[in-house]
Structures are given as structure tokens and as C-alpha cells.
Amino acid sequence: xxxxxxxxxxxxxxxxxxxxxxxxxxxxxxxxxxxxxxxxxxxxxxxxxxxxxxxxxxxxxxxxxxxxxxxxxxxxxxxxxxxxxxxxxxxxxxxxxxxxxxxxxxxxxxxx
Amino acid sequence: xxxxxxxxxxxxxxxxxxxxxxxxxxxxxxxxxxxxxxxxxxxxxxxxxxxxxxxxxxxxxxxxxxxxxxxxxxxxxxxxxxxxxxxxxxxxxxxxxxxxxxxxxxxxxxx
Numbered sequence: 001x002x003x004x005x006x007x008x009x010x011x012x013x014x015x016x017x018x019x020x021x022x023x024x025x026x027x028x029x030x031x032x033x034x035x036x037x038x039x040x041x042x043x044x045x046x047x048x049x050x051x052x053x054x055x056x057x058x059x060x061x062x063x064x065x066x067x068x069x070x071x072x073x074x075x076x077x078x079x080x081x082x083x084x085x086x087x088x089x090x091x092x093x094x095x096x097x098x099x100x101x102x103x104x105x106x107x108x109x110x111x112x
Numbered sequence: 113x114x115x116x117x118x119x120x121x122x123x124x125x126x127x128x129x130x131x132x133x134x135x136x137x138x139x140x141x142x143x144x145x146x147x148x149x150x151x152x153x154x155x156x157x158x159x160x161x162x163x164x165x166x167x168x169x170x171x172x173x174x175x176x177x178x179x180x181x182x183x184x185x186x187x188x189x190x191x192x193x194x195x196x197x198x199x200x201x202x203x204x205x206x207x208x209x210x211x212x213x214x215x216x217x218x219x220x221x222x223x
Contacts (some may be wrong), residue, residue: 020187031119043116043202043214044155051210059221078185098143100212104154 001107002027002093006103019063019078021106026072032094033074035065038105041086047089050074061085085095086110115139118203118215125222131190133218135203140221142207144186146170146178149200161186193222 007022011020024105025031033052048059065076074091088107092100119134137144145160147170157170159178167178179187186205191195192193198221204212 025196032210036214041217041219043118043216044204044212045214046211049211063197098206098208099145099157099160100206104152 001100002029004091004093004103006089006091006106008106009104010053010107010109013081013108014088015083015110015112016080019076019081019085019108021076021089021091021108023065023074023076023103024072025074025091025093027093027096029096031067033065033067034092034100035059035063035074035076036090036092037061037062037087038090039069044090049051073092081110083110084112116143116203116205116213116215118201118218120218121216123218123220125190125193125220127194127222129190130192131193131222131223133188133190133201133203133220135186135188135205135215136184137186137205137213138184139205139207139213140183141189141213142183143205143207144180145204145206146176146186146188147202147204148172149202155202158188193220196220198222 003026005024034049035047050067058064091103116137146158147155161180177189201218203215208213
């Protein structure tokens, strides 16, 4: 069965610092992996996804993630945090059919 | 871009009322989903549908039902609203396993 673990429910960084949000997955099939962002009182917005091909995936707002099969990881990074990046971030893996399995989320705080 | 529209952003209902949450998508997606989101619990799947008139229970279906009479519309029904159903409700649609598009959410308060 598929599952997702996001390490750290809260992450705090300074503006301009590296953002690293960790995601590990378990999947019995070749995984499709996703990162979503949620701003306050809004729905979830797709940041990026990995299906097949290049393991380094670039998304919106300067984020990227690297699929590492040997480590079963799909960590999200951004070189330089902006105040506007403060939000909740969700990692997800496809169940191999039609559903996504979500992690519990990581709330990112960015301070001046 | 695919758009998923939830009819209400904020809703206040009384205990015992029958509540309808509506969701419409405009890109002919096969799959539609209803989640609830609560602090510390992440997203929990209530029901999903992979075709018209088809529905499958998710992880927490108790107290809810759904209706999908047309491909573009997926309704969540709270048969008799209770205070423990106060939550953020998120609708999503997808084409196969290529990721979801979410609506903006409905924040429901049951008093």
C-alpha cells in the first residue's frame, strides 16, 4: 500500500534562506509524486509533479523536487525563501489508480 | 486551466440540518473527490467517484453521502449536520492518476 511521511509538521526559515521540506513515500508500484501548496483559507494548488523521466522536477514559484528511488524520497527545495512562501505544503503519492495519498502537511513559516 | 468551483466559501448551519455542498468541474474529468481538512489531521477522504452515478467510500464516510448525476457535478450531503462536522471541505477532480485540481474549499461551521 502507498503512504507518505512528511518529516516536520512545522519548519521555520529566514527570508533568503534555503527551504527544504522532506517527504518520504512507500509505494508498491512505480510512484507518481506530487507537491501541493495551500495558502490560508484556500484550496490546494499544484506546485510540481513527478510521473516519469527526469528525476529533478521544477515547479512554480522557484520550487523544485528530486525523486530519489533508492531513498524513497521526494524532498521539496527552494534556494531562497520569500515571505510569500509561508503556507502549508503537502506531499502526495498516487495509489496507482485514481487516488492520491497525502502526507500530514508541513507548515512553513518565513521570518524577516 | 481546469477549474473546480465550490458553491460556497463559508457556510453556517444549525445542528440537525441537511446540508448540501456543491462542486462543479469544467474539464470533463472522470474522477471527483471530497475531503475534509482539520488541523493536525491533514486531508481525509470522505467519498470519491470515478464515473457518473458511481461512488466509493473513502476513509471517513460516516454521516455523509454523495451524489453524482452529471459528470461535472459532485455533491456532498450531510444528512443531519453535527458540530463535529465543522471543518474545511475540499473538492477535487482528476484525470486518471495525473494529479488533482482542487476547489477553493468550503469552510462549514455547524452551530
